Each structure stands twice: as C-alpha cells, then as structure tokens.
Amino acid sequence: MLKIADIIKLREQRRSWQLDGKVIGFVPTMGNLHDGHLQLVREAKKSCDIVVVSIFVNPMQFGPNEDLDAYPRTMEEDCAKLEALGVDCLFTPDSEAIYARGLEQQTFVEVPGISYMICGASRPGHFRGVATIVCKLFNMVQPNHAFFGEKDFQQLQVIKAMVQDLSMNLTIHGVATVRESDGLAMSSRNGYLNEKERSIAPKLYSALLTLSEQIISGRRDFRQLVKEHTLFLNNAGFKTDYIEIRCAETLMHPSHEDTELVILAAGFLGKTRLIDNLPVSLD
Incomplete structure (x- = not known):
C-alpha cells in the first residue's frame, strides 16, 4: 500500500x-x-x-x-x-x-x-x-x-x-449502514460511550424501527409520532436532539404524494452525540 x-x-x-x-x-x-x-x-x-x-x-x-x-x-x-x-x-x-x-x-x-x-x-x-x-x-x-x-x-x-x-x-x-449485532450503527463516536450508555444506545435504532412500522401501517400524524418517540428516547436515557420524517430525495417535509421517506434522528448519551436514520418506502 x-x-x-x-x-x-x-x-x-x-x-x-x-x-x-x-x-x-x-x-x-x-x-x-x-x-x-x-x-x-x-x-x-x-x-x-x-x-x-x-x-x-x-x-x-x-x-x-x-x-x-x-x-x-x-x-x-x-x-x-x-x-x-x-x-x-x-x-x-x-x-x-x-x-x-x-x-x-x-x-x-x-x-x-x-x-x-x-x-x-x-x-x-x-x-x-x-x-x-x-x-x-x-x-x-x-x-x-x-x-x-x-x-x-x-x-x-x-x-x-x-x-x-x-x-x-x-x-x-x-x-448501506453497517450495524453492531444489537442494531447500533457503527460510528467512531461509539467508543466514547461508557458501559451504561452503550447498553442504552441501541434504543435509537429501535425507535426508528417502531416509527417506521407505524408509518407503514398507515399512521400519518407525524408530529404526534415524533412526540411519542422523543418521549421514548428521553425516558430511555437520551437527550433527544431531533427526530425528523422527511422526503428521502429532498429532505423536505413530505407531501401526501411522497412515497420514499427517511426517518432521521440524533440524540445525546452523556456528551456523546449519536445519529441514525432509516428509509421508509410506502410504494
């Protein structure tokens, strides 16, 4: 090399x-x-x-x-x-x-x-x-x-x-995102997490999966969904920065016609900021 x-x-x-x-x-x-x-x-x-x-x-x-x-x-x-x-x-x-x-x-x-x-x-x-x-x-x-x-x-x-x-x-x-066996997206910043924070970290991906399932099942009250999953993460130990449901192509707020979405989320565990996302296809 x-x-x-x-x-x-x-x-x-x-x-x-x-x-x-x-x-x-x-x-x-x-x-x-x-x-x-x-x-x-x-x-x-x-x-x-x-x-x-x-x-x-x-x-x-x-x-x-x-x-x-x-x-x-x-x-x-x-x-x-x-x-x-x-x-x-x-x-x-x-x-x-x-x-x-x-x-x-x-x-x-x-x-x-x-x-x-x-x-x-x-x-x-x-x-x-x-x-x-x-x-x-x-x-x-x-x-x-x-x-x-x-x-x-x-x-x-x-x-x-x-x-x-x-x-x-x-x-x-x-x-495509490479993940640990428990679902946590691989990141250099994962090394900053202490043992307790590392045990909580996979819940970020869990929230995205649940949110995706709810959207696919037909829920379109996106603001309420974001509130629910923000509360879930905060109760789990995160300080949630944001959860956003956006059009995958433009990252703008989706219209009723958009079928390719992406859920994006970021949150802090201690001083460590983690991000993740999950595409959602409604086609």
Missing part, C-alpha cells in the same frame, strides 16, 4: 494511474476505522481498479465545544486494516497542506438549503466544513467514483448536491 502525504506526489501517482486507464475509487475518512469504513473499501474494490483512502481529521467541520481534540487518532491500526483489504493508496495530508492560509482565510464550499436543516440546524457550519474538505479532496485525488456511508444520510445528500451543482466528473455511491 502506497502511503502519501504530499499533494504533489499524489497527483504524480494519479497521473500514472490515469495514463494506464485505471478506474479510481476513493473513500474519504477521518480515521479510527471500523467495519463501516471497511465496507466502503470493499464496495470500492468491487468496481474500481485502484482504491484510495484518505485519513484527515477536518477541523472545519467541528463546531465550538465539539470533540476535535478528543477525536481518536489510530493511524497504526488503521493502516493495518487497510493493508489487509488491499487498499492501493493511503493519503494522509496534514492541516498545513489542506488549509495553507489557515481556516479564517480558507475559501469554502456551501450547499444552500439542505445544509441548514436537521443536523445543519443543530451544528451550524458543519456541512460547510464537510463540503469544503470533500471538494478539496476530490480535486486532489480526482477519483472516478467516491463512496460514503448512508448512516450520515444528510451528509450524503449534501455531497451529491455539491457534485451535481459544481459539475464534478465523478459518481457518488451510498453504502
């Missing part, structure tokens, strides 16, 4: 792959890799000749009092996992390479509308940071395909909109 930190060297290697006619797949990450990340790599390897993974903990997408400094860095373990899967190249730029003029002077990318709702309302500026770093990494790696987990459903929609709006020449692939 090639390990490259320098952007110029990455572009030289990219040019070589391009001259050989290779199809390049890209998996951007912030490291501390779990099986959800590794599933993205497996999917990339199915359709691409070359797979590039990046590890960069992006300060622009962390808000005040969020866990940037505490975010786990596990580079040695991450490298071993990626090598075992046959990743071709690991790109590990540092902040000076990514934000040469500093964060305050950095040109940014912002996807209007979709970036300001749901998680964007709870974490102002978060999706600006996501769109900016993903756009920069796309420009550096220049992949043909890029792979993102559906657990971060809103992030996936933001990236798809950015790629379309900026006429980027690549295909975005969403990969």
Whole structure:
C-alpha cells in the first residue's frame, strides 16, 4: 500500500494511474476505522481498479465545544486494516497542506438549503466544513467514483448536491449502514460511550424501527409520532436532539404524494452525540 502525504506526489501517482486507464475509487475518512469504513473499501474494490483512502481529521467541520481534540487518532491500526483489504493508496495530508492560509482565510464550499436543516440546524457550519474538505479532496485525488456511508444520510445528500451543482466528473455511491449485532450503527463516536450508555444506545435504532412500522401501517400524524418517540428516547436515557420524517430525495417535509421517506434522528448519551436514520418506502 502506497502511503502519501504530499499533494504533489499524489497527483504524480494519479497521473500514472490515469495514463494506464485505471478506474479510481476513493473513500474519504477521518480515521479510527471500523467495519463501516471497511465496507466502503470493499464496495470500492468491487468496481474500481485502484482504491484510495484518505485519513484527515477536518477541523472545519467541528463546531465550538465539539470533540476535535478528543477525536481518536489510530493511524497504526488503521493502516493495518487497510493493508489487509488491499487498499492501493493511503493519503494522509496534514492541516498545513489542506488549509495553507489557515481556516479564517480558507475559501469554502456551501450547499444552500439542505445544509441548514436537521443536523445543519443543530451544528451550524458543519456541512460547510464537510463540503469544503470533500471538494478539496476530490480535486486532489480526482477519483472516478467516491463512496460514503448512508448512516450520515444528510451528509450524503449534501455531497451529491455539491457534485451535481459544481459539475464534478465523478459518481457518488451510498453504502448501506453497517450495524453492531444489537442494531447500533457503527460510528467512531461509539467508543466514547461508557458501559451504561452503550447498553442504552441501541434504543435509537429501535425507535426508528417502531416509527417506521407505524408509518407503514398507515399512521400519518407525524408530529404526534415524533412526540411519542422523543418521549421514548428521553425516558430511555437520551437527550433527544431531533427526530425528523422527511422526503428521502429532498429532505423536505413530505407531501401526501411522497412515497420514499427517511426517518432521521440524533440524540445525546452523556456528551456523546449519536445519529441514525432509516428509509421508509410506502410504494
């Protein structure tokens, strides 16, 4: 596995792959890799000749009092996992390479509308940071395909909109959420949970499943459903941030004609913020 930190060297290697006619797949990450990340790599390897993974903990997408400094860095373990899967190249730029003029002077990318709702309302500026770093990494790696987990459903929609709006020449692939045996969506932040919090955490997915079943059975009193399941999570030990029932394509509030919905939820256990989502098809 090639390990490259320098952007110029990455572009030289990219040019070589391009001259050989290779199809390049890209998996951007912030490291501390779990099986959800590794599933993205497996999917990339199915359709691409070359797979590039990046590890960069992006300060622009962390808000005040969020866990940037505490975010786990596990580079040695991450490298071993990626090598075992046959990743071709690991790109590990540092902040000076990514934000040469500093964060305050950095040109940014912002996807209007979709970036300001749901998680964007709870974490102002978060999706600006996501769109900016993903756009920069796309420009550096220049992949043909890029792979993102559906657990971060809103992030996936933001990236798809950015790629379309900026006429980027690549295909975005969403990969199904990978879960623990008890249903908890895999996340690097799960490691922050203590034993009691970890036992409560799967109830977030349980609430989504129950809510989905009620919608499919015919209930359309969405506000009441949200109140009921917010109460359920709060009684279980969560501090619920939001539960939203939205149109899966636009993330707007659904109309009576919408048949493809998504339930999105976020909540705190202690200081740890967990998110999850579940698609609901009424077709």
